[in-house]
Amino acid sequence: MIKTKPYNLTKEKYTAIVIEKRFKKSWWLYLLMLLISTFNFNKFGKDSFSTFIIIFGFAYPIIVFIYLYFWSKSKSNDILFxxxxxxxxxxxxxxxxxxxxxxxxxxxxxxxxxxxxxxxxxxxxxxxxxxxxxxxxxxxxxxxxxxxxxxxx
CATH class of the missing domain: 2.30.29 (PH-domain like)
Structure with a gap:
């Protein structure tokens, strides 16, 4: 039987793994949202639907990042560390x-x-x-x- 040195997964490494996996899995969705928002940017403020789409398209990737950041560091994951x-x-x-x-x-x-x-x-x-x-x-x-x-x- 071969033993290893004691080790632990750090919160920073876990956060990086979770974010990387999420963005690799859904990169196309975030790109599509950014493209739609960019192409509709000239309609910003002209009607509420276009304004919502633009804000949502730019904000969604950032919101997902923030959510994953705080979720990965939550107390429910402490056993992983x-x-x-x-x-x-x-x-x-x-x-x-x-x-x-x-x-x-x-x-x-x-x-x-x-x-x-x-x-x-x-x-x-x-x-x-x-x-x-x-x-x-x-x-x-x-x-x-x-x-x-x-x-x-």
Whole structure:
């Protein structure tokens, strides 16, 4: 069994992940709203419907950003920011957080997203496990974990 250094997901990193995922998923909607608002800008103030569309089109992406920012930092998400001790073997991931232990079989990982400095291991849609790439004690441990994830992909 290979253990990692204790780590935690920071509120700033979680906020960045949530906002990035939302905007990658719905970028076309925000672009469409901005385009409609831009093309109707010459009608601003002439009728209430056009004025509403323009204000809403420009404000909606900002409102979504602000909402996601405060939602990601809410107290209901505090459990996500606790320190985690992770270990793994050939078939399971083991997590210890706040004195509780959990075991996740690797076959339960539905999707793996690799970023420059972390992995997101999806157990189900919208529910991921954050694993930084710098928590391993040695390059061999990092390599073993990477190989284990490749088998799951």
């Amino acid at each position: 606790e320190t985690i001790n992770m270990s793994f073997d050939d078939s399971n991931l083991y997590f210890e957080r706040s004195g509780t232990e959990s075991k996740i079989p690797l076959r339960n990982i539905k999707n793996i997203i690799s970023r420059k400095d972390y992995w997101m291991l999806y157990i189900q849609q919208g529910n991921f496990i954050y694993v930084p790439k710098d928590v391993f004690y040695s390059k061999n441990d990092f390599s073993d974990f990477s190989k284990l994830l490749m088998i799951q992909e």
